[in-house]
Amino acid sequence: MEETTDASAAMQQQPLMRMKVMVAIDDSEESFVALKWVLDNLYGIAGAVPEAGMLTMVHVQEPFQQYFFPAGPGPATFYGGAFTVVESVRKAKEEMAAALLARALQMCKDKMVKAETLIVEGDPKDKICELAEQMHIDLLVVGSRGLGKIKRAFLGSVSDYCAHHAVCPIVIVKPPKQHNK
Template sequence: MAEERKTMKVMVAIDESDGSFYALKWTLDNLFMSALASPDLNQDAGMITIVHVQQPFQPYIYPAGPVIYATTTVLESVRKAQEENTAAILSRALQICKDKPVKVETLILEGEPKDLICQAAEQMHVDFLVVGSRGLSKIKRAFLGSVSDYCAHHAKCPILIVKPPKESRE
């Protein structure tokens, strides 16, 4: 009786950073490499969910005086720019996956990236969560926070943090 191979489900978090695209390439080249050597090349090696989280737009501005609310035209313009940016990011990610033996789906969320990435990984029961690392110093991580650091401590599945190659790190 032939053993049925379980399809690996991996979620890769993508933003506009080169580090996140490097993490996607690394995932395809390293986690799904065995499928390329498989005798059945028609079978997909697994499933990748590419998740992108848009930051919510705050429709008000705090100048030195009273609160100023953004006009409807400004809100529409910002939302359209966000949608175009997301489309460009996902298009680039899908191009990277184009000739690989994996099924790919995309997921767009809006809110706080670190929380939503962990929640989505849990709800979708992924086998791995993959995030890129921007290589922030400990001081910058303490002040700015780090999505990868947060996910490492809060994700309910195994997480893989992919650092960029040394030549691209500062």
């Protein structure tokens, strides 16, 4: 008879339907591919009760770096113009985040899966791992942009960072291969 490991015993005690799953959503199509994978493979299981498990979709906004450049002569122009630009950028970022999460929520609604959304500010790779730990997430799912080694070295990879630093199991969903030859 085969021995059961601690991990498999834990999975038997906590059915898949009761898992707390987090999906990172950003403005890339790959994050929506990851969400679709979750909806099709975890919540699309025959007999699964969608509302039994918790699905959290998180969007991390990078902090706005404020750079002040004079818009014209005199201090009033400098400060007034900068404030207007900062507020415009903040509002645009909030609207973009709301639109992304509305699209993600609609995908969940189409599959009859209840989900919650969360918007936080910070470095995406750090915040995703912090939230996964704080919220006691059972499974973290992120999309992969499929960066090559050189781009990944210079730009960094959120999925690679999470794979090495998240305290829970992680699934990295690769983008579908393009068959254009």
